[in-house]
Amino acid sequence: AQRVTQPEKLLSVFKGAPVELKCNYSYSGSPELFWYVQYSRQRLQLLLRHISRESIKGFTADLNKGETSFHLKKPFAQEEDSAMYYCALAGTSGSRLTFGEGTQLTVNP
Amino acid sequence: NAGVTQTPKFRILKIGQSMTLQCAQDMNHNYMYWYRQDPGMGLKLIYYSVGAGITDKGEVPNGYNVSRSTTEDFPLRLELAAPSQTSVYFCASAGRVQTNEKLFFGSGTQLSVL
Numbered sequence: 001a002q003r004v005t006q007p008e009k010l011l012s013v014f015k016g017a018p019v020e021l022k023c024n025y026s027y028s029g030s031p032e033l034f035w036y037v038q039y040s041r042q043r044l045q046l047l048l049r050h051i052s053r054e055s056i057k058g059f060t061a062d063l064n065k066g067e068t069s070f071h072l073k074k075p076f077a078q079e080e081d082s083a084m085y086y087c088a089l090a091g092t093s094g095s096r097l098t099f100g101e102g103t104q105l106t107v108n109p
Numbered sequence: 110n111a112g113v114t115q116t117p118k119f120r121i122l123k124i125g126q127s128m129t130l131q132c133a134q135d136m137n138h139n140y141m142y143w144y145r146q147d148p149g150m151g152l153k154l155i156y157y158s159v160g161a162g163i164t165d166k167g168e169v170p171n172g173y174n175v176s177r178s179t180t181e182d183f184p185l186r187l188e189l190a191a192p193s194q195t196s197v198y199f200c201a202s203a204g205r206v207q208t209n210e211k212l213f214f215g216s217g218t219q220l221s222v223l
Contacts, residue, residue, distance in 0.1 A: 009149055034211070044152075044199065046211040086151060096142070096167070097212060101151035 002027045004089050006100035013077050014108050021072040021103045023061075023087030032090040033070040034097070035061055039083045047072075047085070057081070077107045111135050115200050115215035122190040122222045130185040130218050132200030140203040141183040142212070143167075143175065145196040152199065158183055190222045 003026045013019050025031060035047040048056045050063040050070060061072045070087060087100040116131045134141065143155040154167030158177040172194060174186040183202075187194060197219050201212040 006151075036212075043216050044201075044212075044214040049211070096154060096157055098154075099144075099152040101149060 002031070002089050002091050002098045004087050004098050004100035006085075006087055006103050008103050009101065010104050010106070012106045012108060015079055016076050019074050019077040019081070019105065019107070021085050021087075021105065023070045023072065023100060025068050025070065025087075025089050027068075027089060027091055029091055031063075033061070033063055034088040034090070035059070035070075035072050036086045036088055036099070037083050038086070044086070077105075079107045079109060081105060082107045113200055113202055113213050113215040115198075115218050117218060118216065119219045120221070122187075122220065124190060124192065124222060126190050126222075127186070127188050128190070130187075130198055130200075130220075132183045132185065132215060133181050134183075134200075134202040134213070135181065136202060136204070136213065137180060138202035138204050138213070139180070141177065142201045142203075143173070143183070143185045144199045144201065145169065146199060146217075147196050155185065155198075187220075192222050194220065195222045196220060 005024045033050040036044050037047040038044045059074045063070050084102050084104050086102045088097045090097050113134045139160045142157045144152040146152050153169045155173050156175040158164045161180050164175050164177050197217050199217050200215040203212050
């Protein structure tokens with residue numbers, strides 16, 4: 001079975017502060033991991049995926065297989081980063097994504 | 110580009126009523142999904158389909174039914190609405206859920222069962 005855990009339901013930081021959204025997973029094989037974001041009144045959309053090793057809107061995430069984590073980080077948070085963030089996992093068998101519970105990030109001015 | 114289109118956007122049902130949530134995609138995607146989003150619970154998979162004529166249960170299928178007669182459409186049916194089905198429902202599609210593929214989501218349907 002595959003499982004994704006986001007331990008923080010709510011996270012509040014000030015503008016310019018670093019932010020880290022935690023994601024832990026359990027999966028017996030080699031997972032594909034993603035971060036999805038839902039801005040207010042917008043559709044859920046892909047933010048980044050671990051396989052691409054990309055930085056999107058200043059966010060990065062590194063897959064740590066030893067700690068089974070895929071934390072999302074940004075060195076300097078902006079007010080427009082306020083949103084709901086979901087970590088998701090796809091197993092090697094494909095066909096379905098498992099989402100975490102989500103973290104509501106609020107960046108205060 | 111329409112992408113994934115869901116209708117209706119909002120609906121209020123009485124207990125015991127039935128309804129169908131519509132979902133259509135114009136990207137020729139094989140994979141389609143129905144999720145429900147409850148506060149603090151994240152997204153839970155209700156049903157999914159890997160192609161026309163093929164459907165399978167997700168984590169929370171009870172009280173729902175789906176069909177996939179065409180590649181484009183993936184309707185979700187609630188037969189006897191219950192208050193526990195009050196939620197926001199999202200339809201999503203993907204070419205294939207493998208490396209480098211992503212889900213495209215619809216705008217959601219907010220359903221209240223009173």
